[in-house]
Every structure is written in structure tokens, then in C-alpha cells.
Amino acid sequence: MYPAWLVIFIQGVLSCYCQEGDLTRYLLNTTRYSNKFRPVLNDNDTVDVKHSLILRRIVKVDEKHLKIDLDVRIKMHWRDMHLRWNPLHYGEIKQINIDDIDIWTPRIILYNNADFDDSETNPFKATVTYDGNVTWVVPTITMSSCHISVENFPFDEQMCKLTFGSWNYDITKLHINTASDTVFTQQYLANGEWQLINARSEQSLMSHFCCKEMVSGVSYVLHIRRLSQFYVTNFIIPCALIAVLTLLVFLMPEDTGERMAVGVTILLSLAVFFLMVEEKMPVSENLPLIGKYYCSTIIEVALSLAAMCYVLWFVHHQPCALPVWERKYILGYLARIVFYKTGQAKAEQETTSQKKAPSNPRSSRENEETEKVARRAVNKWRKRKMLIIVYKITFVSQRHMACVLVNFDKTWP
Numbered sequence: 001m002y003p004a005w006l007v008i009f010i011q012g013v014l015s016c017y018c019q020e021g022d023l024t025r026y027l028l029n030t031t032r033y034s035n036k037f038r039p040v041l042n043d044n045d046t047v048d049v050k051h052s053l054i055l056r057r058i059v060k061v062d063e064k065h066l067k068i069d070l071d072v073r074i075k076m077h078w079r080d081m082h083l084r085w086n087p088l089h090y091g092e093i094k095q096i097n098i099d100d101i102d103i104w105t106p107r108i109i110l111y112n113n114a115d116f117d118d119s120e121t122n123p124f125k126a127t128v129t130y131d132g133n134v135t136w137v138v139p140t141i142t143m144s145s146c147h148i149s150v151e152n153f154p155f156d157e158q159m160c161k162l163t164f165g166s167w168n169y170d171i172t173k174l175h176i177n178t179a180s181d182t183v184f185t186q187q188y189l190a191n192g193e194w195q196l197i198n199a200r201s202e203q204s205l206m207s208h209f210c211c212k213e214m215v216s217g218v219s220y221v222l223h224i225r226r227l228s229q230f231y232v233t234n235f236i237i238p239c240a241l242i243a244v245l246t247l248l249v250f251l252m253p254e255d256t257g258e259r260m261a262v263g264v265t266i267l268l269s270l271a272v273f274f275l276m277v278e279e280k281m282p283v284s285e286n287l288p289l290i291g292k293y294y295c296s297t298i299i300e301v302a303l304s305l306a307a308m309c310y311v312l313w314f315v316h317h318q319p320c321a322l323p324v325w326e327r328k329y330i331l332g333y334l335a336r337i338v339f340y341k342t343g344q345a346k347a348e349q350e351t352t353s354q355k356k357a358p359s360n361p362r363s364s365r366e367n368e369e370t371e372k373v374a375r376r377a378v379n380k381w382r383k384r385k386m387l388i389i390v391y392k393i394t395f396v397s398q399r400h401m402a403c404v405l406v407n408f409d410k411t412w413p
Contacts, residue, residue, distance in 0.1 A: 019091040027083050027128075028102055035104045038173065039080035039132075046172060049106050050077040051164060051218045052179035055199060057189040058224065059141065061148070061158070063280055067114040068146045068160045068222075074138045076106060077179065084132040097125040100136060106174060111163040111206065111217070115143035150281050153288035154231035157197070158224050165206050165217030176216045178203060183220055193230070198223040235277060235290060242269055243297045246304050250311075259312065263305045270298050 027033060038047055054073035061068050080103065087094050101123050126136040146160035166174045183199035190196075201220050208215040249263050274294045281288055287295070322331075 020093060020096060023085060023090045023093055023096060024098065027085065028098070033082050033103075035102060037104065038169075039078075039082050039104050041081050047078055047106070047169075047174050049108070049174065049176050050179040051075075051108065051176050052184065053162070053201065053220050054184040055188050055196075055222075058191040058194050058196070061146075061194055061224070063148050063150060065114075066145055066148050067143055070142045070144070070162075070222075072140060072142055074140060074164075075179070076108065076136045076138075078106065078134055079132045080104065080128070080134050081132055083128050083134065085130050087130050094130045096128055098128055099123050100126050103128070103134065105136060106176075107167045107169075108164050108176065109167050110142055110144055111165050112145045112161070113143065114145045149286070150284055150288045151286040153281065153290055154226055154228040154235075155289065156226050158226075160222045160224065162220045162222075163204060163206070163217055164219070165204075165208070165215050167208075168210055169215075170208075170211035170213035171205070171216040172213055174216065176218050178218050183222070193227055194224045195227055196222070197225050231290065235273060236293070239270065239273055239294060239297060242266055242273075243301065246301050249304065249308060259308055260305065263301065263308060267298065267301050267305065270294065270301060274298070 040047060052075045054075060056071040056073065059069035059071050083103065103126060105126070124136070124138055126134055128134050142162060144160070144162050146158065148158055150156060164176070166176065168174075178201045181201060183201060185196065185199060188196065199220065199222050201218060204217045204219045205214040206217050243266075245266055246263065249259050249266075252259050252262070274291070277288070277290055277294065281291070
């Protein structure tokens, strides 16, 4: 013999199970209920649906195809006037779970959907209470289109909007309200590339070909910011280091014959980095910030190669007097700007000091030898004057560009 309490417990469980089955059959009886019609007592009544979004994580942001993938839970709440019962008649049962395919559910879709797969999703249970309130939570992966501006890439921020609305009914038949002014992010999992700044919801009205009246809808706006540390480490710093190597080209001896080869190798490496960045960027009229940096660096390296060709031409050509304009503007004005003292200026300074010194017939031979040494120094510095000046100009421009980029990264919020 079984204990009395075990028998009573088994009978209670079976009784509850039978009563819940009887209640489900009563509610879904085809003579009193149909999931093809709106759950209202009067045809002029409006079904109010409270719509909310629970954001779990940002799956992917595709800049190339202008779309964003989100892992969300869509929660909807409405009142079905035909799904009501008296708990006293069914063993104090106040809440049951029913498959969503057996009851009426609002046909609410994502208007800016970027996924064209219309395959049926798995059925999910809806929670129904004795007073007719229905709560339906659907987990899904949304793929929506998003206008992505890459002008400040990789220090950019994006605003992506998800717009949900009715597909069959206008605002007089189905009215969608936001359950909260914000998106629920209590269970949000951080993304390694994007930081969620803000997520809000807003009411919206749209026009649809199904109806003459406006269609009710709700929009969720996500404000996200890109984490730029990865791009700074893998794209910006290597580019800056490779650009600095351009300065070393001017320090190589001209007799080695490898100056132009090293310069062309640096130019090709920058082009490879630029192509890697271009693969992530969509076709846009605005050039990204990192693209501007790469273009300016490539142009600077190309100008350095042109200047190197000019310097090598001076090194390997037959000695001749410098033109007047080069002597005036390059050895004169430009040398003063970069604080460079040419050999001619040094020789003139030595000659001036010798003229100021008292004449001595015994040192006439020493003066002649000093003048010869000064002439040799002038010829020697003429060969290297273009090299040093171009080196300093390149170094100053490269340092200025690096300072601008670092200040931009520090001031970026």
C-alpha cells in the first residue's frame, strides 16, 4: 500500500493537468475562437499592442553592405477578449501557455529588413492570463539596413534605426505603442568592436500600400561608437613607422645605388595597407579619415622619391656652377627657414673674418691655402645641400602629420 499523502499528490497533479487541458480545449474551441480574426468584441474597436525590444548583443556591423545584425528579444503584449475564463471553474488556474500558432498574433515586421529569407520560424509559447492579457516574447536575429557614415573612420559613431510596423492593419485597427522609452539592455553582452552609447525607442507613423490610413509603428534607435584601438595598432602606427623610414633613404650613401629601390618598396607597402582599409569601406563620396592619412602619406613618399631623383642627379652629374635662382632661393631663403648653414655661408664668414684681421705678409701663403680649403668646402656642400634640406623638410612635415593625428585621437570622445 502506498502512503496516503502520495496518492493525494498524484491525484492533485492529474487533476490540475486535466483541468489545464480542459481549459485549453475550451479556449481554442473552433466554435468560439479563431486565430484569423482580430480579438475584439466590436469590429470598430482597436487592438492596442505594447511593443518592446530586449537587446542581447551586437552580432555584426557590415560597413561594406550597410547593414547591422542584432541578437534581440521582441516582446509584445495585447489583450485578447476571447481568451478569458473564470479561475474558479478550472482549479484556480490563472495563467497558461499556448502555442503562438493556435492564437491570434499581430503581424508586425521589420520594415528596413536586410534579410530576404522568408522561411518560417519555430513556434514559441505565448503566456495568457485569465483576464485575456497575452504576452509573447520572440527571440530572433534581426538583419536591418543602416546608413553608415565612414567619414571619421576609425573614430566614427553610427546611428542605426530599426522600424517595426503592422503589415496588414492601419492605425484604426491595430495601434502599436512603445512599452518603454528605452531599449532594455540589462542582459546586453559587450561587443569587441563597437560600444553601445545609447538605445531609445520612439513612436512613428508610416504609409503602407495595404491601407489608406497611416500605419502605426515603433522605431528603435541605437547609438554606437567604434573602438579604434585595433585600427590604431594595426593600421595607423605601422603606416607612420613605414613613412618614417622614408627619412632613412636620404641617409643612405649614394654609392650603394639602393636609394630608389628602398623608396619604391616603402611606397608599395603603403599601397598594400591602403587596399586593406579599402576592403572594409563602402563606396562613398566622403573619403574616410584614415584614407586621407594614407593618401597624404603616399603623396609625401612619392614627392620624396622625386626629390631623391633630383638629389641623385646633382650627385652624379658633371660639376658646374649652380643657377642663380637655386643659389638665391634654396641656399638662401629655404636654408634660413630650416636653420641650415651652407658651406658658402661658412666660407663667406671665414673670408670676412680674415679681412677684418690685420694684414701680415708672412701669412699670405696661409691665406691662399685657407681660400682653397673654403672653395673645396663650398663644392663639397653643394653636392649635399639638397639632401639635407629635403631631409629636414620631410622630417618636419611627417612630425606635423603625426601630431595632428595623435591630437585628433585624444580629443575624440
